[in-house]
Amino acid sequence: ESVLTQSPGTLSLSPGERATLSCRASQSVSSNYLAWYQQKTGQAPRLLIYGASNRATGIPDRFSGSGSGTDFTLTISRLEAEDFAVYYCQQYGTSPLAFGGGTTVEIK
Amino acid sequence: QVQLQESGPGLVKPSETLSLTCTVSGGSVSPFYWSWIRQSPGKGLEWIGFIYYSGPTNYNPSLRSRAKISIDTSKNQFYLKLYSVTAADTAVYYCAREKYYLDPFDIWGQGTVVTVS
Numbered sequence: 001e002s003v004l005t006q007s008p009g010t011l012s013l014s015p016g017e018r019a020t021l022s023c024r025a026s027q028s029v030s031s032n033y034l035a036w037y038q039q040k041t042g043q044a045p046r047l048l049i050y051g052a053s054n055r056a057t058g059i060p061d062r063f064s065g066s067g068s069g070t071d072f073t074l075t076i077s078r079l080e081a082e083d084f085a086v087y088y089c090q091q092y093g094t095s096p097l098a099f100g101g102g103t104t105v106e107i108k
Numbered sequence: 109q110v111q112l113q114e115s116g117p118g119l120v121k122p123s124e125t126l127s128l129t130c131t132v133s134g135g136s137v138s139p140f141y142w143s144w145i146r147q148s149p150g151k152g153l154e155w156i157g158f159i160y161y162s163g164p165t166n167y168n169p170s171l172r173s174r175a176k177i178s179i180d181t182s183k184n185q186f187y188l189k190l191y192s193v194t195a196a197d198t199a200v201y202y203c204a205r206e207k208y209y210l211d212p213f214d215i216w217g218q219g220t221v222v223t224v225s
Binding site (some may be wrong): 001030031033034035037044045046047049050088090092093095096097098099100102103 | 143151152153154155166168169170202204206210211214215216217218219
C-alpha cells in the first residue's frame with residue numbers, strides 16, 4: 001500500500017508569489033498516475049492535475065505539475081486570491097487508492 | 109453537466125449501519141466507475157471503494173469487511189452501507205466519479221456529514 005507524504009504542511013505566501021508543493025510516495029506510482037486536488041473550506045476537492053502533469057478541464061495555466069516515480073511537485077506560478085486553499089495529491093495507479101495529508105496554502 | 113448528490117441520515121448510533129445514497133443527475137451511471145470517499149480530521153481523505161456501473165466492486169482493505177457498495181442503474185443511484193459503525197466513522201462522506209478504471213476523480217458530490225453518536 002502506497003503512502004503519500006506532502007510537504008510542507010503549511011505554506012505562507014503573498015499573492016503574486018510562487019508556490020511549490022511536494023508529494024512523495026513510499027513506492028513508485030504506477031504509470032505516474034498522480035493527481036492533485038484543491039479543496040476550499042466547506043467544498044469538495046476539485047481536480048487540478050492528472051497523470052502528474054496534465055491540467056484538468058478549465059484549470060488555469062498558472063497551475064502545473066511535474067515529477068515521476070516517487071517524487072511529484074505542484075507549482076502555482078503566481079498566486080491569486082482564490083488559490084489560497086488546501087491541496088492534496090492522490091495516487092490512482094494501484095489499489096487501494098490513496099491521498100496525501102494535504103498542504104495548506106495560506107495568505108502571509 | 110453531471111452532478112452528484114449524497115443523501116442519508118446525518119446521525120447514526122454506534123454499532124448500527126450507516127446508509128448513504130448518491131444520486132447522479134445530468135448524465136448516466138453508465139459506463140463509469142463510482143466511488144465513496146470520506147474525510148475526517150483524524151484520517152484525512154480516505155477512499156472507501158468503487159463500483160463499476162455493471163456491478164463489480166473494489167474496496168479499501170481497511171474497510172472491506174464492513175463496507176458494501178451497490179448500484180441501481182434504473183434510478184441512476186449508487187449506495188454505501190457501512191456496518192457496525194463507531195465514532196471513528198464520523199466524517200464527511202463524498203461520492204465521486206472515475207471516467208475509466210485507474211482514473212482520477214473528476215466529479216464530486218458536495219459531501220454529507222455523518223456523525224456516529
